[in-house]
Amino acid sequence: MFDALMVGVDAAFQWNNLMYVVVGCLVGTFIGMLPGLGPITAIALMIPITYSIGPSSGMILMAGVYYGAIFGGSTSSILINAPGVAGTVASSFDGYPMARKGMAGKALAIAAWSSFTGGTIGAVMLMVAAPTLAEVSLSFYSGDYVMLMFVGLTAIAAFSSNGEFLKAMMMTIFGLALSTIGIDPSSGTERFTFGQPDLLDGLSFLLIAMATFALSEALMNVIKPDKQKDEDMGKGNLGSFKLTKGDVKEIAPSVGRSSVLGFLIGVLPGAGATIASFMAYAAERNLAPAKYKKDFGEGAKRGLAAPEAANNAACTGSFVPLLTLGIPGSGTTAIMLGALIAYGLQPGPLLMQDNPDVFWSVIVSMYFGNIVLLILNLPLIPYLAKVLVLPKPLLTIFILFFSLIGVYLVSFNTFDLFMMIGFACIALLLRLLTFPMAPLLLGFILGDMIERNFRRAMLISDGSMNWLWERPLTLTIFIIAIVVLFVPLFGFMKGRLNKTTATPD
């Protein structure tokens, strides 16, 4: 393992890769700051560029963009209460009140230091956890993979949508259905192509990602503009960026706890940065001594440090299932999975053996990336924040342009552009009807893998469903999936029951 690690260190410290980390962090921060654009859009916009620079550099760039975007999302959460990323919503609970009190600089510094610590602790844990899990996962069968993906899909539906579980499930199945378009990889049969040759290869993941996130988010800003946030943008002085000894003493325990919690949640498929940040916030609020508790929601430093540490650690944690099992735990890592496959690499337990340079250089580059975020991005924040005062009309049209040209640069086919516009219109309507988008993307990307593994499992068991309960591991994962699926339904029914008993006619 040490030799492989050294290969990664060598690759990560090549000057061009160091540059990609810096560029990735800066671009990610810049895009993550824009309200409405998150890491998925940022990474999707990078894909055409990564195709020309090789897998290690490409993954390093995308990883840099990922944690840069999370960091950038915190900035817009704190400064204008408009999180660019769902994972930084919890940061706005106390970050924005701090900014309103004239402590925007301090809030940004707390966010940066907490993110740095969370990311670094996460990278250390990733270094230990990834090889171990990769070894364990070598013993996984196709059936285990099907069940793991099933857990991922149900978990993201159960956790991602503020109680709108049924809507999330509809979107997940919609994504799975879209993944069946094109030639069936096992038999070669055409499915849902309607005689259209452009559909034979199926829909590209980049097209779906761009349509459902970048394009529809930009269109959403046109159809439902948020005037208040537009007016707040870029106002005022940021104040001092210095942290006192007292501040550090106050936030240090929260950052430590939240980093570990964030990493563990990030590893779970379907959970990710958003849940990690909310759980860390809730945990800190419960654990806080009475004198700090009352400050939560009013500008508590712990309330800002905890979700920041947790969301960065969770980002790092989400690389564990991606690199070791080849299963993305979130929409963002799903895009990275698509990119790895496009490079001709097979993410999964063998990635560490077959491509140690890719595997380890991504992990090693994370240390450097976290340092870049701290020493480069933090001082640049006052300048980067100027992007928030860019006129909305210009920004929206630029986003539309980058999304369209990003897809065109990969396929060089205008049919894809028309398809993307069509999907963006559907996504816009669904957004207006408050349907969540992430489950659709995850369903779409996992659909193909689920089908292949399901068919393999059925073939191995000679057409019987025995594989579901023959191995304790498969059965355990299956039970977890069922529990994750039914808990929200029980919650809904219990809520209904309580309502009925509480309001007798």
Added chain:
Amino acid sequence: MLLRFVLGPLLFLMFFTVYGIYAWQIPLLPFEQYEAVDSSTLPKIYAGLGVIFSFLGVIAQYIKYRDEGDDHAPLGLKKENIKTIALVILLMVIYSALLEPLGFIVSTLLFLIAGFWVMGERRGRILLLSSVPMVVIFWLVMTQLLDIYLAAGTFWS
């Protein structure tokens, strides 16, 4: 209005029904007919699950409407915003159609200027300053630095 609440699940119910009908019509190859899982198995499962969840969704949304009334209804858009979005979508369609015939530089310039105009920007200087340098820099980075091909325009060649 009840329709606003149940519109989403209803659309999904229709989609999954049509998807299911097509799933049952997927032509199977001769060797597939004796297999436990064929090309149409998972589409059929997805269609079934989709119909079940969207039907449950219609019921859940109806209950929500009954409990909360119109106050929390989704949609609710302003007419001028609908007009703007329709124009922006139309622009994207025209840009996609003109990208190859007119080439990257001309079509993108037209798209950006028209887009800024539709979004309410009327100052000529801003229209030009925010589009021309952007297009030129992007073109230089892509074609000269990264060696990525951009459509030159069939109309000009």
